[in-house]
Amino acid sequence: RSGSAGVTAQTLDYTFDSSTWHHYAFTVGNINSNDLELCLYVDGNLQTRNVISNGGGISLANNLGNIAHIGALRADVVTASSLKGGSGVSCGSFDEFRFWKVKRTSQQIYRNWFTQVGGGSNTDDANTDLGVYYKFNEGVVDSVNVNDLDKICIDYSGRVSNGTIINYTVSCKN
Numbered sequence: 001r002s003g004s005a006g007v008t009a010q011t012l013d014y015t016f017d018s019s020t021w022h023h024y025a026f027t028v029g030n031i032n033s034n035d036l037e038l039c040l041y042v043d044g045n046l047q048t049r050n051v052i053s054n055g056g057g058i059s060l061a062n063n064l065g066n067i068a069h070i071g072a073l074r075a076d077v078v079t080a081s082s083l084k085g086g087s088g089v090s091c092g093s094f095d096e097f098r099f100w101k102v103k104r105t106s107q108q109i110y111r112n113w114f115t116q117v118g119g120g121s122n123t124d125d126a127n128t129d130l131g132v133y134y135k136f137n138e139g140v141v142d143s144v145n146v147n148d149l150d151k152i153c154i155d156y157s158g159r160v161s162n163g164t165i166i167n168y169t170v171s172c173k174n
Contacts, residue, residue, distance in 0.1 A: 010038055010050060010052060012038075012040050012048050012050065013048050013050075014040055014042075014047050014048050021095070022042055022043055023041075023042070023043050023044065023113040023114065024040065024041070024042060025040070025041040025044075025104070025109045025113065026038070026039070026040055026041075027039045027041075027103045027104055027109075028103070029103035031051065034053065034054055035051055035052065035053055035054070036051070036052040037049065037050070037051055037052075038050045038051075038052060041106070041109045041110075041113070043113060043114075044109055044110035044111075044113035044114070045110070046106055068099075070094070070097050070134075070163070094134075094136050095135070095136055095137060096133070096134065096135050096136065097132070097133070097134045097136075098117070098130065098132070098133050098134075099130075099131040099132045099133075100129055100130055100131060101129045101130075101131045102129045116135075116156075117130065117133065119133060119156055119157040119158030119159070127157075130157045130158075131157060131159070131161075132155050132157050132159065132161050132163075133155060133156040133157040134153040134154070134155060134156070134163055135153075135154070135156060136153065136172075136173060137173065138153075138154060138173065139173065140170065140173050142170075143170060144170070145170075146168060146169060146170060150168065150170070150173070151164050151165050151168040152164060152165075153165060
């Protein structure tokens with residue numbers, strides 16, 4: 001959601017396969033001032049597309065200093081008092097996380113789902129719309145003790161928006 005615009009929950013007609021690694025990409029964008037389009041790509045191929053009526057008007061906040069959670073709610077859900085910030089934690093493993101500031105096309109997703117992409121503020125000017133890019137396989141500095149250094153997720157987008165793994169354990173990066 002972006003303020004009062006957007007959707008609170010949306011069902012996708014897709015059964016997720018947890019038996020093997022897959023690349024999942026979601027795109028959300030305004031079709032017009034009233035309608036949103038939500039697409040799911042698996043391994044670079046479009047699997048499902050939903051048009052959500054009267055959900056339009058969302059936009060990316062201009063302040064890139066905003067704080068977000070990956071795999072959990074960032075803030076309390078106003079309409080459901082039991083859904084608090086930090087709840088709704090995902091059940092799964094992440095290898096990478098990319099957030100683009102613009103909607104990616106089918107072709108862009110298909111070309112890059114299986115490979116790394118360069119950050120936008122380095123020599124690769126084509127990716128200036130890459131907001132954050134976390135790789136969760138960076139290695140472990142201290143394999144015995146939990147330390148602050150291993151909790152950090154480096155942002156490879158070139159924006160130095162490093163993240164922190166909440167509830168980090170030594171096995172998180174295995």
